[in-house]
Amino acid sequence: AQKVTQAQTEISVVEKEDVTLDCVYETRDTTYYLFWYKQPPSGELVFLIRRNSFDEQNEISGRYSWNFQKSTSSFNFTITASQVVDSAVYFCALRPDSNYQLIWGAGTKLIIKP
Amino acid sequence: EAGVTQFPSHSVIEKGQTVTLRCDPISGHDNLYWYRRVMGKEIKFLLHFVKESKQDESGMPNNRFLAERTGGTYSTLKVQPAELEDSGVYFCASSQTEMSEQYFGPGTRLTVT
Numbered sequence: 001a002q003k004v005t006q007a008q009t010e011i012s013v014v015e016k017e018d019v020t021l022d023c024v025y026e027t028r029d030t031t032y033y034l035f036w037y038k039q040p041p042s043g044e045l046v047f048l049i050r051r052n053s054f055d056e057q058n059e060i061s062g063r064y065s066w067n068f069q070k071s072t073s074s075f076n077f078t079i080t081a082s083q084v085v086d087s088a089v090y091f092c093a094l095r096p097d098s099n100y101q102l103i104w105g106a107g108t109k110l111i112i113k114p
Numbered sequence: 115e116a117g118v119t120q121f122p123s124h125s126v127i128e129k130g131q132t133v134t135l136r137c138d139p140i141s142g143h144d145n146l147y148w149y150r151r152v153m154g155k156e157i158k159f160l161l162h163f164v165k166e167s168k169q170d171e172s173g174m175p176n177n178r179f180l181a182e183r184t185g186g187t188y189s190t191l192k193v194q195p196a197e198l199e200d201s202g203v204y205f206c207a208s209s210q211t212e213m214s215e216q217y218f219g220p221g222t223r224l225t226v227t
Contacts, residue, residue, distance in 0.1 A: 035215065045205060045218035091157065099170060100212045101159035102149070 002027050004094050006105035014113050015084055021077045021108045023092030029053075031097035034068065034075045039089040039107070051075065079110075087112045116140070118219035120206050126225045132194040135222045139188070139208030145169075146189050147209075147216055148181060152202035160204075163189060164212070196226045 003026040013019045025034065036048040049059060051068050059066045063080045079086055089109045093102040119138045127133050139146045148160040160179070161171040165186035174181070178197070183189040193200055203223050207216035 037218070042220070043203070043223075044220040045207075047215050047217055050215045093157075100145070100162055101147070101170060101173065102157075102216065103159075104149075104157040106156050 002029075002094065002096055002103050004092050004103055004105035006092055006108050008108045009106070010109040010111065012111040012113065013082055016081050018078060018080050019082050019110065019112075021079075021090050021092075021110065023075045023077065023105060025073050025075065025092070025094045027094060027096050029096040029098050033095040033097075035093040035095065035102065036066065036075075036077050037091045037093065039091065041088070045091070048077075082110075082112045084112050084114050086110060118206055118208050118217055120204075120219040120222050122222060123220065124223045124225070126227065127196055128227055129198055130195045132192065133196055133224060135191045135193075135204055135206075135224070137189045137191070137206030137208075137219060139206070140210075140217060143208035143210050143217075144186070145209040145212055145216075146183060147207040148189070148191055149173075149205045149207065150202050151205070152199065155202075157205065160191075169212075193224070196224075198226050200224060201226045 005024045032053045034051045038046045056068050065078045067076045089107045091107045092105040095102050121136045125133050144165050146163040149157050151157045159173040162169045163183045166183050180192045203221045205221045207218045209216045
């Protein structure tokens with residue numbers, strides 16, 4: 001089965017707190033790609049990161065960091081020192097190497113309170 | 115550089131009517147994708163064009179949906195006749211190659227009453 005699970009439907013934290021969004025995936029492909037997208041209230045889907053299955057190095061981009069662990073089939077996303085502008089729905093997605101369609105998680109709505 | 119654009123941003127039609135959604139990909143992107151998110155469900159893949167050819171249309175729900183990409187530039191997605199369950203947000207994305215990341219448009223919110 002090819003599937004992405006984002007178990008957290010909604011997370012609410014106070015500004016400046018750190019927050020981690022979980023993503024667990026299933027795929028039968030040995031080569032695959034994982035993505036995170038952000039959907040702010042305006043509605044567009046904003047690309048954040050792509051990671052391929054052979055690269056398990058963690059990535060940091062400013063206040064954003066991603067932890068990819070093949071052993072647990074997880075690709076978690078952490079926002080450090082959260083800000084109100086981080087409020088959005090965040091989607092994790094999988095693209096197996098066997099095709100080019102993205103398989104999406106249900107999304108996690110992140111609310112950052114001032 | 116302009117991003118992916120979609121028209122209209124919102125469409126409200128009655129059941130049985132026809133609606134055509136348009137997507138303009140990023141210039142130079144040969145790959146164009148359609149996805150949709152119906153209420154309360156995950157975003158689902160509809161189809162994938164490489165230039166003007168349909169590479170994968172396995173996600174198209176039924177024959178009421180017709181996608182075209184004449185000339186390999188913009189694409190249209192026609193729903194005829196529309197049903198209530200077609201309501202949702204239709205996203206278009208484009209990528210430079212099949213392997214590269216997909217960039218999305220703002221979506222078209224379709225409401226069928």
